[in-house]
Amino acid sequence: MKIVVCIKQVPDTSDIKWTENNTIQREGLESVMNPYDVYALEAALKLKKSYDNIEITTLSMGPLQAGDMLKKTLALGVDNAILLSDRKFAAADTYATGKTIGTAIKQKLPDFDLIICGQFAIDGDTAQTGPSIANTLNIPQVTYIQEIISSENGELKVRRELDDGTEIVKVKLPALICMLQDYFEPARARINGIIKAQNSEITTYGLDDIGLLPEEAGLRGSPTYVSKAFRPEPKNTECVFVNSAEELAEKIQICKGGKND
Amino acid sequence: MTKEILIYAEVTRDNYIHTVFFELANKAQELAEKLDEAEVNALLISPKGLAADYREAFKNSGISKIYVCEDDRLKTYSTEYFTKAAVEIAKEVQPEILLLGATNQGRDLAPRISTALHTGLTADCTGLDINEKGQLAATRPTFGGQLMATILCKNLPQMATVRPKVFKPAEKDNIKPADIIYKTVNLDEIEKKVELLEFHKKLTTEINELDSAEIIVAGGRGMKNADGFKLLKEFADKIGAAVGASRAAVEMGLASHDMQVGQTGKTVTPKLYIACGISGAIQHTIGMDKSEKIIAINKDEKAPIFEIADFGLAGDVFEILPELLKYKALTEDASWKKLP
Ligand SMILES: Cc1cc2nc3c(=O)[nH]c(=O)nc-3n(C[C@H](O)[C@H](O)[C@H](O)COP(=O)(O)OP(=O)(O)OC[C@H]3O[C@@H](n4cnc5c(N)ncnc54)[C@H](O)[C@@H]3O)c2cc1C
Numbered sequence A: 001m002k003i004v005v006c007i008k009q010v011p012d013t014s015d016i017k018w019t020e021n022n023t024i025q026r027e028g029l030e031s032v033m034n035p036y037d038v039y040a041l042e043a044a045l046k047l048k049k050s051y052d053n054i055e056i057t058t059l060s061m062g063p064l065q066a067g068d069m070l071k072k073t074l075a076l077g078v079d080n081a082i083l084l085s086d087r088k089f090a091a092a093d094t095y096a097t098g099k100t101i102g103t104a105i106k107q108k109l110p111d112f113d114l115i116i117c118g119q120f121a122i123d124g125d126t127a128q129t130g131p132s133i134a135n136t137l138n139i140p141q142v143t144y145i146q147e148i149i150s151s152e153n154g155e156l157k158v159r160r161e162l163d164d165g166t167e168i169v170k171v172k173l174p175a176l177i178c179m180l181q182d183y184f185e186p187a188r189a190r191i192n193g194i195i196k197a198q199n200s201e202i203t204t205y206g207l208d209d210i211g212l213l214p215e216e217a218g219l220r221g222s223p224t225y226v227s228k229a230f231r232p233e234p235k236n237t238e239c240v241f242v243n244s245a246e247e248l249a250e251k252i253q254i255c256k257g258g259k260n261d
Numbered sequence B: 001m002t003k004e005i006l007i008y009a010e011v012t013r014d015n016y017i018h019t020v021f022f023e024l025a026n027k028a029q030e031l032a033e034k035l036d037e038a039e040v041n042a043l044l045i046s047p048k049g050l051a052a053d054y055r056e057a058f059k060n061s062g063i064s065k066i067y068v069c070e071d072d073r074l075k076t077y078s079t080e081y082f083t084k085a086a087v088e089i090a091k092e093v094q095p096e097i098l099l100l101g102a103t104n105q106g107r108d109l110a111p112r113i114s115t116a117l118h119t120g121l122t123a124d125c126t127g128l129d130i131n132e133k134g135q136l137a138a139t140r141p142t143f144g145g146q147l148m149a150t151i152l153c154k155n156l157p158q159m160a161t162v163r164p165k166v167f168k169p170a171e172k173d174n175i176k177p178a179d180i181i182y183k184t185v186n187l188d189e190i191e192k193k194v195e196l197l198e199f200h201k202k203l204t205t206e207i208n209e210l211d212s213a214e215i216i217v218a219g220g221r222g223m224k225n226a227d228g229f230k231l232l233k234e235f236a237d238k239i240g241a242a243v244g245a246s247r248a249a250v251e252m253g254l255a256s257h258d259m260q261v262g263q264t265g266k267t268v269t270p271k272l273y274i275a276c277g278i279s280g281a282i283q284h285t286i287g288m289d290k291s292e293k294i295i296a297i298n299k300d301e302k303a304p305i306f307e308i309a310d311f312g313l314a315g316d317v318f319e320i321l322p323e324l325l326k327y328k329a330l331t332e333d334a335s336w337k338k339l340p
């Protein structure tokens, strides 16, 4: 079985600093592997442990520095890594990203069986790229997956966690799935993995290599564009501190709407 | 030609129209006024015979038309069938704007529709407006709520999803009988590749509690352990509140994921939100800062949660909650009395 894991490099959103003009200070911002993509990668590695003949390719679209992140995945037991990097891919929205990644997979990995994405990326947090890739490739998708239960006879059985309950779903491969989370410890690179990774090469493709036109990718290929970005207004409340549980009980009662005096 | 704003009317597993539809329908009336008096219409995908029953339910939404695709294969949600039905109808109707709730279903469906229609989709909007050029200006938080972005779309329909509870449904009865317009979509050629084998429903007491609760008592890492959450629950029961949690509390196994409030959890807007032992990280507050009143209990008086709270008590929750439990809220209009 051939698995493609889509991984995005994202800024660490818990460590954002602001410039004087209220824009995000990009210099010195740490880049990390999107946490949900760590789960996606883990799910693939777990399948590889449980079944024979599994080949994993990690794929990322982003600047050249995302190659370092992909090298780390090779150290974890991933077989190949592909970086889609081109100036013309820059500033893509989820439509253009889905189209670029989908087209790259169609061109370069046409015999894939399973694509695993994260459910969200923490920077944009749209949860749209996975379904958009699936639509571009015209394959089924299953989102909100908590666990891959089994993989047999060209079918995957998975558990979905939804707001109203849990679903057990069967999907025919090839398919795309989006991982919400799973209960496992992040894998640690084994020593020989690290050595192998240092000597390995990341395959990099640009726009021409995957046969897209400039107007189909990046900002030009994106139906949406940002017209304005701003920092949210801080809420204009002055917190009134009380000094005892008794006073707090009174405030709770007022806020409940029971008593208004 | 009259412009149309189309709103997806999600049917829940229990055959209700999801509340987010009514919230979007109400917001869309406002957009319609700025969009040459556009018509606000619904898109319903359901099994045979249900549309007529739903007509009553739609009365309050102020919509003009319900476009319906009815087929018994549409009994339970399936990405494949629902995408096909929605895409075909959208191609025919050619709405200016297409809105969906950012529910599990909406988030699964919307990006398939937008990709198939080669148009843009803005996820989880917290603000929708029509700009001076007549475009949908969709505002959403990014970077975990630390940056807001207003996004425009070059193609039609301009699509957006909005989480439940971000907008309010119409207050008074906006009664308008809607016309039902049946649309046939050929589903035969779709080979269904996804099959639902089992569904385990959450207990009804658990679901939607947070969504509909007037008061929420939420616990964070500061509640420390299971005993802490027991205390929290006891307090919540006493004042008739639902229990919510921060992600830290969920990760510690003190609460389940569906109790989580915030960026990767629920957005809630109760009358009163009482945060106990929660620091107030932006990823948490983005899901609760639109509550009418916020009360925070935290031993660190500098905790950011106090920046958005109306009332605060700087102290140890393990001392304050037992103390609060001594006050008994009687009926709605009674004041708090300390128990003997
Ligand atoms: C991509 C992403 C998505 C996220 N999504 C969410 C989300 O949806 N929801 C969410 O909540 N978080 C989310 N987070 C996590 C978020 O950043 C914070 O880490 C989390 O909200 C912290 O939870 P907390 O306030 O309970 O814990 P802490 O930040 O550890 O705060 C605990 C607080 O309890 C107080 N305390 C301790 N003991 C006591 C005591 N005895 N009495 C009174 N006070 C006490 C402390 O002073 C402290 O302020 C997300 C993070 C990321 C990166």
Ligand SMILES: Nc1ncnc2c1ncn2[C@@H]1O[C@H](COP(=O)(O)O)[C@@H](O)[C@H]1O
Residues within 6 Å of the ligand: A006, A007, A008, A009, A034, A036, A037, A040, A059, A060, A061, A062, A094, A097, A116, A117, A118, A119, A120, A121, A122, A124, A125, A126, A127, A128, A129, A130
């Ligand atoms: N630039 C990218 N490169 C590789 N994978 C991506 C990229 N953008 C998004 N993805 C995948 O799509 C998922 C959802 O991302 P998003 O739609 O941005 O929330 C991520 O978890 C990744 O698996």
